[in-house]
Amino acid sequence: MSEVAFDGVTKRFGEVTAVDQLTLDIADGEFMVLLGPSGCGKTTALRMIAGLETVTEGTLRIGDRVVNDVEAKDRDIAMVFQSYALYPHMTVARNIESPLVARRFHVDADAPPRKLTAAERSERVDQAARSLGLTDLMGRKPAALSGGQRQRVALARAIVARPSAFLMDEPLSNLDAKLRAQTRIELVELHERLATTFVYVTHDQVEAMTMADRIAVLNEGRLQQVGPPQAVYERPHNLFVARFIGSPPMNTVPGTVVRTDTGVAVQLGGQRIDLDPVAHEPLADGTEVVIGVRPEHLAVDPDGQVKAQVRAVEWLGHERLVVCDLAEHHITVRQSSGAEPVAPGDVLALTADPAHVHLFDPNTTERLN
């Protein structure tokens, strides 16, 4: 059990900066998800914690030890690779046992760490295998296992040595949708049971939202925002996070702030959206903004100020997505499938929930409200 702390960590591969000035504290026992699009540096950040990549600049701590120069084999860390990286020539039992073979462990109180005896090893292996339902597969080789079973073996191999932190690089990406949903729940339970730091890399926001204590959103090597899933969803710090998190993504339309005697509004082409006057106090008249509203915070309302023409309707069973044209942009409205039917060509009057209107600076892309 250890905290992991990046302090101004940069990783360069020649010309490419994979991770740029990352400062991130991962608390002891936390389930931290590194989320971002392909190539944003998630894997590189994870591999630096593991010691499989060196740190170009900055310091990386695990527990109270700076590990920049500590070899991977001495870091007391377990990693589940995307490919699982099982040893093809070893049985499941020997794969799981592998992290116990070379290391020394604190077994006896007050005595220095020592290697485990064969009996102690096999007891720990059995325990790990039992907790992941692998007991019947112990004699098989990885080639004779299904994808889900291999993934479990990789997990068992990770937990058997009770390391101070677990690193996982997209461990669910090779599983089918059903197994993935089931494994997500099991991973959360595993995390609760082990009460150890998890650092989990994914580009799948559903995994991030459902499992994380906190999410760190990365883009092009830079940290965009860190916070609990709900906070990241409800108050995205910039346009990238706003558009990356949420499915379908947040509607974002450029506009201009107008202040009148009665309040504050945003002018979009020929239309206006009223804003909550208090929350948007500091915005001067004429400020260029990008307004963001999530599809579920738009509603059809006869009194709505905004008129938009329906382009398409996507029916998803439990809900439907109505795609409309507004000021030369497409916006999406999420409706329950019980709502009054709409058809392409209809003109809808829409209201935006003023408590859930996000404003961003079009130049810096930072949040304004």
Place this chain on the structure above:
Amino acid sequence: MSRRTRDALVGYALLVPSAVIFVWFFFYPLVRLFVMGLHQQNRTGTAERYVGWSRFGDVLTGEQFTEGLRISATYVLYTVPLGLVLGVLLAVAANRRLKGIKVFQTIFSSTIASSVAVASVVFFVLLNPQIGYFSSVKFFSLSDPDTALRGVALSSVWQNLGLTFVIVLAGLQAIPDEVDEAATLDGYGPVRRFFRVTLPLISPTLMFLAVVLVIFALQAFAQADILTQGGPVGATETLVFKIFRSQQPIDQGTGSIMALGLFGITLLVSLAQFLLLERRVHYGN
């Protein structure tokens, strides 16, 4: 004519050239060896008569064959383990991502491009008792019957090293990086990683190489011919050397039977390879 028949005919037609070569240069000579082994020439070599299998036992247990076999077996022991170990060492050393590593990989594999004759001439210059740079090294001196075979073996090891290196390197590069990294995170240092992960994963490659090198060693002739002409006092007369020596116009049978004996031994080694490879684990996901 149906599509199937036509496809089959085209297939057979394409096989004809290699079938002709196989029959002409391999199968026919093999049959001829049996025929020659079953006949005996008269003193002038102008006529022969059928003597049956009677000579096979005598020749295959005779002094010539057993002595040649002993020397060839020793030669296998000198060349194969050393060649494998050196090949693995070089390949492991060269299997890393470093600037300029390709230069070393090219140098280490370069002996592939040299022939036995070239290798032998190089070692002739190095080991020759009169002019060689290493003529004073007793351990593989060509002038001592007890050590001459080692000198010949050395040239063979050197010549095969390029092939061994390339094949082992290919085997090493087939190991996924992540498997190696997983071993590092499991707390293994380089030595343990090599013995617990790398070596088992390249063992099918090493098995294949071992068989190839054994066959090469059993067929060794030119090295000995160029470096020592079989001497001193026959100490480097390998089995193929003995076969070559015994082949005369008035006695074609003895050499033929010895050649068949060598063929049988090689066949057994190859069979052993197949059986062991059958048992080998099937990797890959």
